[in-house]
Amino acid sequence: EIQLVESGGDLVQPGRSLRLSCAASGVMFSSYAMSWVRQAPGKGPEWVSSISESGHVTYYADSVTGRFTISRDNSKDKLYLQINNLRADDTAIYYCSTLIGSSWGPGTVVAVSS
């Protein structure tokens, strides 16, 4: 089973950027399509983005298209989420998960406030 740990969350001002990372271990990371899912305080999970095993195919939620970029480095067993032009409504716990959701990290907190 794959183990996942996110990092990179922070308290940032609106308009700034962040790069979230997700380190994978346990099994062959390159065999898994991966996703980022976020959860705002008191709300349900919201799918953000997914990436294919090779990294060649990516999908985004409409709410983040143009501001978020998902990528992966299979040589380092890492998944990334570049977040630009942060807004208050991006405040959430950000989880990385396998596409089917069998494995999740504990999450990293992004808080956007001036």
Next chain:
Amino acid sequence: EIVLTQSPGTLSLSPGERVTLSCRASQSVNSRHLAWYQQKFGQAPRLVMSGAFSRATGVPDRFSGSGSGTDFTLTISRLEPEDSAVYYCQQYGIPPYTFGLGTRVEIK
């Protein structure tokens, strides 16, 4: 975008009772691409069912999934206290891979 509507919003039942959770999609979903998650307070979601019918590793057999097309159901045959949580359905067949808003299951 496929909208998933879960009902009811909240259930309050006694241990041992049967629980039926509904997830209705705004358009047809391949059952292979329908998942159910359990989330307890302060924890990441935990996969309960994938492919609509397949229990995830470690999930007790009192959990079962059914459905096809636009109507899917998660059933807990005999409710246990540790089943108290919010349950979400998600479709991962057609992006955006949407979640439902969840059903909260409370134990009386």
